[in-house]
Amino acid sequence: MPTECFDGAILNLLPRKPVHAHFDGGDLTSDAGLLLMAQVDRRLGLTARLAQCIRDGRQPGKTRFSIHELLAQRVLGLVAGYEDASDHNALRADSALKVAVGRRPNQADLATQPTLCRFENQITARELLHMARAFLSLFVDMHKTMPPRRIVLDFDATDDPTHGQQVLSGFHGYYGCHCFVPLVITAQCDDGPQEPLLAILRPGKSHASRGAAAILRRILQVIQSAFPGTAVLFRGDSGFALPELYDLCEDHHIEFAIGLPKNHRLKARAQPFVDQAYTRFFSTGQTTQVFGDFLYQAETWRHPRRVIVKTEIIASHRDDPNIRFVVTNDMHRSPEALYQSYRQRGDMESRIDELKNDCFSGRTSCHRFEVNQLRLFMALAAYWLFARFRMGLADPKLRVAQVETLRTRLVKVAARVVETVRRVTFSFPSHYPFKNAWLDAANWTGVML
Secondary structure (H helix, E strand, O other), X not given: OOEEEOOEEEEOOOOOXXXXXXXXXXXXXXXXXXXXXXXHHHHHOHHHHHHHXXXXXXXXXXXXOOHHHHHHHHHHHHHOOOOOHHHHHHHOOOHHHHHHHOOOOOOOOOOOHHHHXXXXXXXXXXXXXXXXXXXXXXXXXXXXXXXXXXXXXXXXEOOEEOOOOOOOOEEEOOXXXXXXXXEEEEEEEOOOOEEEEEEEOOOOOOOOOOOHHHHHHHHHHHHHHHXXXXXXXXXXXXXXXXXXXXXXXXXXXXXXXXEEOOOHHHHHHHHHHHHHHHHHHHHHOOOEEEEEEEEEOOOOOOOOEEEEEEXXXXXXXXXXXXXXXXXXXXXXXXHHHHHHHXXXXXXXXXXXXXXXXXXXXXXXXXXXXXXXXXXXHHXXXXXXXXXXXXXXXXXXXXXXXXXXXXXXXHHOOOEEEEEOOXXXXXXXXXXXXXXXXXXXXXXXXXXXX
16 A cells, blocks of 8 residues: 655555655646647637637726637637536636636636636627638638648538537437537648538437538638639538538529439339349359439429439348449439449538537536536637647648547647746656657647757
8 A cells, every 4th residue: 555645655566666656846837739729729810810809897906817818718728628618717827828818827717617617608699600711711811822622521420418408408319319410510621631611500300411502602602712713512411412512502503413212203213223133243253333314304393304323232131232423413423423423422420520529519507598608619620629639740640640540649738837937838748658749739830840
């Protein structure tokens, strides 16, 4: 058993030498990588833009923290892996977070949980609308120096389970739980990675496509105004198979590829391709795929549209052919090329996973719906920082790493903090295994070394 002493403990772990543990290491932090993420935030101006959308109704002489400081504290806390406002009761004294927010280590501590809670609860629907526009304007500014030739917009819905009396929470039969149903939107410029664009919280009983047309219309207005020569492709699964979205895309002269739910008429039209797939399967005995297309018009469509069909026969399920349908207005590419392009929207699942599990977008436990939307925006802002940070890394493995990997390797770094008259010094471990990757990241984010 360890022997307690006045400033630490003695541990009997080695055969000939006792191990002394003392709490006299000075000012230490376990999140020194926040310096990098704060520098990314400075370059983007992300939290500064979002803070400008929120009106400060407090009396100036009675405030200790600006709106920007409060917002940056919460967003950078999420970046470091602290998902709740209550975490800041201890985290508020951390030197790395204080420097990241813009305070010196020896200055007063940051905000407590009650202060952060009051900040969140003052948000209004109008301010949230301005914040959504700020995300769009930032996306435009990031790419205006080199306008993309093509932008792919991916829409997808997900569940955000609720466990209390949150306003507009409801039971959703598809997900089998009480939840909200956020709409997550990403953008891919040319051959680059998918970038987070927006995340909109919706009531728990919402269909996957609720509000999608209005949101897409606004996004197209911004993108087409900023990049008039850029081609745009809209992709979505069968939850977005609505004539309203088809018409909207055609009216704005953009391409779309949207999954179609199966029905008996589509299956009948696909039968020749199913027969062809079975013929190939019986001749080779191996999994077979056949692609085809046909023109199809449902009663609610204003004109016939091209439908891509993929038929797959798998040996273990030979009596149950896998048939998929995609509706599109692209009349030029081959059915297989179009379907393979549509399949790339599957990467959206990884983006949603990072937003939910690594940036904690599910911490929507407040009663007011507007506050929960603000929390979703703060999680989205944290994800924006990671996504932009990841794009600039030199290590090809880290450029495709998940958010949690980046956090573990480059953000959760121990350091001793010393503040003198002239400088603040963060002393990292001598044998930090990701030193080179950290320094490369520091170089591109503009940190003075």
